[in-house]
Amino acid sequence: MHSAPPVKDSVIDPAAFVDRIASAATARGFRVERFGQSAGVPQLALTRRTRGVRPRIYFSAGIHGDEPAPPLALLSALEHGLFDDRATWFLCPLLNPAGFLARTRENAEDLDLNRDYKALRSAEIRAHVGWLQHQPNFDLTICLHEDWEAGGFYVYELNAADAPSLARPLIEAVSSICPMETATVIDGRDIAEPGIVRPLADPLLRETWPESIYLQAHHSRLSYTIETPSSLPLPKRIAALECALATAISQVCAAYKPPGTGRNF
Structure with a gap:
């Protein structure tokens, strides 16, 4: 076990982080699985399958x-116990350890993994x-991000299921902690509503696939990417x-x- 804290001055020590989250997951009944590695640090998947029929929820970061x-x-x-018996959980908490080690967006080969x-x-x-190919379909997927250019919180929504949107409830909840993004064009895309982007969802029309598009194509019909502004203090970003x-x-x-019992959400 590494004794160093997982984060200092807004920089994550990937090995220390992996140790800490694996310990926290094990203590809460999660299975901890190593599916790959980056810069000698494991890529982990944390899963907890709750008895009974429950929604399957996937989060990545x-x-x-x-x-x-x-x-x-x-x-x-x-650590706060949010992942309780209400759902079956699938968490991939650190997909790019090499990037965190180098303090870069990309991996050690200078590739943006979220376009690969x-x-x-x-x-x-x-x-x-x-690893994903061996998992069931998910009822909800959320990819967690932060944006160095944004002034506030915003949401990308892919809703092929035509389910009631979660985007506005997310923004309303987070608004007590973090300002909402006010730009009318976000990352080169026109907004659908304030703080909400609904990008082109047909994966066959995309030249490169971020994780959310892959998930929408193969694993889930309801997917969100959530973004906090990097200018906000780190504790506020985490809380948001x-x-x-x-x-x-x-x-x-x-x-x-x-x-089989009715429409979800």
């Missing part, structure tokens, strides 16, 4: 090494996709992301119906 808040938000949510889910050039994403997760979980679990 840490695909960009210059975004410390998302992995720490998953750790905080885990179609080409599969990187060992990290090949390993992640290999954790608040968004708690809101999404509450909404989905409260409305969930077993397959």
Whole structure:
């Protein structure tokens, strides 16, 4: 076990982080699985299958090494007991350890892993996709991020299921912690509503695939990418992301119906 703290001055020590989240997961009944490695640090999947018919919820973080808040938000949510018996859980908390070690967005080969889910050039994403291919479909997926150019919190929504949108409830919940993004164009895309982007969802029309598009194509019909502004202090970014997760979980679990018994959400 590494004795160093997982984060200092907004920089994650990936080995220490992996040790801490693995210990927290084991203590809460999660299975801890190593599906790959990056810079000698394991890529972990944390799963907890709850008895009975429950929604299957997937969260991921840490695909960009210059975004410390998302992995720490998953750790905080885990340590606070957010992942309880309401759902079956699938967590990938640190997809790019090499990026965190180098303090770069990309991996050691200078690849943006969140554009590699179609080409599969990187060992990290090949390993992640290999793990995903052995999992069931998910009722909800959320990819956690932060944005160095944003002024506020915003949401990407992919809703092929035409389910009631979670985007506005997420923004309303987080607004008590973090300002909402006010730009009318976010990452080159026109907004659908304030703080909400609904990008082109047909994966066959995309030249490169981020994780959310891969998930929408193969694993889930309801997917969100949530982004906090990097200019916000790190504890606020963590709190905003954790608040968004708690809101999404509450909404989905409260409305969930077993397959064949009616429309979900």
